Amino acid sequence: MLTLYHSPRSRSTRVVALLKELNALDAVNIEVVTIPRQDGSGERDPKNPHHDGKVPFLVHDGVEIWESSAIMLYLADLFPDAGLNIPQGDAKRGSYLSWFAWYSGVMEPVMVLEAANLTHPFIEATFRGSLEMKQHLIKHLTDQPFLTGNEYTAADLLVHSPYSWFGKPGDPVIDAWLDRCMARPASIYATEFDNKLMSQ
Known part of the structure; x- marks a missing residue:
């Protein structure tokens, strides 16, 4: 099971875009959470397991993946048929x-x-x-x-x-x-x- 912890208009928005590109939205549960924002609004959400209360945060069958770069690399490799990754063995x-x-x-x-x-x-x-x-x-x-x-x-x-x-x-x-x-x-x-x- 895949769960993405997401807050709108944040760094996790690009992960939602990636899931759409990968045609993987149906394979992922998007859990919407609140986060503290720079303007003082928002708050840390107890539903969010991220160690700093931030997003994006991905959980795949109990394995936690954090930081946008790691999450996006992971997802692109997990759904290679979309062609958004460059696989191991490719010169690029x-x-x-x-x-x-x-x-x-x-x-x-x-x-x-x-x-x-x-x-x-x-x-x-x-x-x-x-x-x-x-x-x-x-x-x-x-x-x-x-x-x-x-x-x-x-x-x-x-x-x-x-x-x-x-x-x-x-x-x-x-x-x-x-x-x-x-x-x-x-x-x-x-x-x-x-x-x-x-x-x-």
Whole structure:
């Protein structure tokens, strides 16, 4: 049994989009929970087993998986027929895995620190900066439509997702990639799914 703990308009929204892409919504129980939010609203939900009270959190037959990168890698491999993963043995598997690690280790910290107006040479030396992050994306998207080539994968879904909150960076190469990702039916579905939850 698969259970996703989800809160609307949060980091778990991208996992709902992935489940739609994987045609796996019928295989997963989505448990809606509350979370503390940056504006002071919300609260930790006793129904949520995540150790920090956050989302997303996935439980598969009693096994707990946390952090968006791990959950999305896990689900894409669990439902390979959708073609959202790059399987073991494929030459592009290493690049595909690297995007998940880069998102967690570089991209999200850089974007959060930038949004908080926090700068320091130690931070920039550790994570790189916004400019380097954008240059890395441009390098990989200039001659191909998606991060690992011609096919959209779960890596594209994860890496493009924070721009839904922060907005497009204004670079034509990155913005065109974001348009391709955001126009996918699964992304639209996840937004509508959350809007219905918020209106209840």
